[in-house]
Amino acid sequence: MNPQKYSSMRENFMQRRYGVSLGRRYAMAAASVVLCSVLGYSQVDSNKGVLAQSGLPQPETPLQKKTLKTDTKLVESSNKFGFKLFSEVLKKDRDQKNVFISPSSVAIALAMTYNGASGTTQLAIAKTLELQGLNLSEINSSYAAALKQLLNNSDPKVQLNIANSLWANKNFSFQPDFLQRIQYFYKAKVSNLNFQDPAAPNIINNWVKDNTNGKIDRIIEIIEPSQVLFLINAIYFKGKWSQEFDKSQTAQYPFYTISGKPKQHPMMSQDGDYRYYESKQFQAVSLPYGKDGKFSFYIFLPKQNSNLKAFYQNLNVENWDKWMTQFSKQKGFIRLPRFKSEYDVTLNDALKALGMEEAFSNKANFSGMGKNFAISEVKHKTFVEVNEEGTEAAAATSVAIVATAFREEPEPFRMIVDRPFFCAIRDNQTGRVLFTGSIIDPQ
Template structure:
């Protein structure tokens, strides 16, 4: 039996009205980033977006783990939020309201969301010179189908999206999109589109790549094969890394939590180990954005010893059912969906939201990537503490977060490393 999870994010509004045929939009690259030094004020991020991303991420995590109990689940909330936020710019009426509720965007106007997404993307990509984070967005439109110029330009400007027109009838069209995906995930994810149905008129895609080296790497000579205790009572021998030192740490009522910083320390991986006798699935029932924020705020630097497995995992999931369960069903209904913010005709709906995520954790650090594709169809996204000892030799939870904004980039639950 296998099991893991992982969690993630996201500008000048171009005025215009009416539709423009995609034959006239052209293949436009995203706006070039400002190469000048960013000021602290530029990097401030609206905390409402961070809260929305985390609440949505944990809610989605629970939907997925309940559907596949005992299996590894790994996702990037930030990637999913960003792809759906681009899509949300085209939603109207009941569809807009349903997406806002499901994504926890209540209280954020589209203008505020777009600005916050741009600020967050810039902040994360300049978070730490020793940690590589790239966030890329693209919008692929079917040649000959008209879309509103303002919708296209909003996503290009605020999300840095590459807007391209493609002949979806060309057998090489999927390969063109997949090359973009592979390039923006450093080859970690090679494909997100298999084929393009005749009903598909647009893909809105986000890609996130993360490569962080531990602030204090694990000594490879200390890594040993040791047993990992599976939920079903069986054991599996895995390479167990080890180190001692001072770590942000919390002993909760039924768990241990430790934070391992990358690079300069702004970004970190948080690992949660339920106490013996408490299953990971049982403990996860208590986890949401509120308890996550409360527990991570209580981490205190403590001397201790940590043992954890070296592991890698990947996840590939169509999110339609999970998103429908969170309240977005109307967006997938050809008869009810309203995406008149994309084009005047009320004939668009979401065909598929597809997510892929991969992660590899070793003695040197962590490499992770995620891609989310939204496929749009047409009818006609301190006090001294005693030393601790934490041996991660049974199912555990982990997440990669930005300690400055609090945004959760990735999260996962590992049942079998």
């Protein structure tokens, strides 16, 4: 076949199939190479993978590189969704325990799920994720670019891994286009699995453990008979402070819990130049990681005449964006508790409250995946440790899909940082908030 004619035919095929040009496809494939080399997993087992069995084409080797710019719409949508989700989660655990979630992990897992949704279910998920005004092609292309940019890190003091996977019950068939989009745009490991095998949960959990550096070792307890698909995201972050705390300066000081009762706790101290912001309601500081400060740990400490409850009433993406512009370099002193925390939550109620109730019901329309599917459970687990050297954090999100034809409707169900504070880990280059937390009792 004439080479020019072949190239033109392939270009037309990609336009019809994905709504992207071939040049853009090559750029996405370049992101694939970066992700696979960083995360250390193959995209599909050629003997066992779902795509291999379906005969779908594998991503091509890139012939040219193209820089993919940050999609500010996607960053804004992700952050807006993240603060709404954090607010819903706080309603349950605000005063009981520390809360620490990864909005980015949840958003990525749900974006993969969104690829299989249709009709009003798709609209409901788009509204919840704040993706109105973006079509599926734009969303997928933006996530592919975002993953590439986030993982484009040359700082030896900062490690960030983001991995996705799709685990399909081998006894069910799914739309090939859906599977290929998840693999192609999200660089997901796509696998067939015998869900009736007692070892199946461990196979999935071992993948999560490997991709969170052992910090989260279990996201699936058991696989219900009606569950046919799991879409999972894992994020691992480890950053050393640009200016590490001197361990010899760490000492016992009182930390005042939500009740106002003091408890002795190891507190780290240092002085230096910081990006700092102070309002009538709070003090805020940015503690950068690594040599270039691409990532930072932000602390917002309510003043003595205020509290976290009042702060959370004003925590939204509009105020967050405004606050981010108010930080300026200033000399100062900070005393910060050393802490480690683990958190897990089932997000069904929170996501229903944000508008996704239909996706969990028998009215769900996931015809983009196949027939008669719905979300049964969205589970989220996190880990964070802050010490003199820096911060280590991990998150995993699992979206479980069930075959509605085989399930029964479930039963209805009902800056001396010495006091509770809010914290976040943010990618300062893109503005994306990776983690948010409410620390009321450092352990």
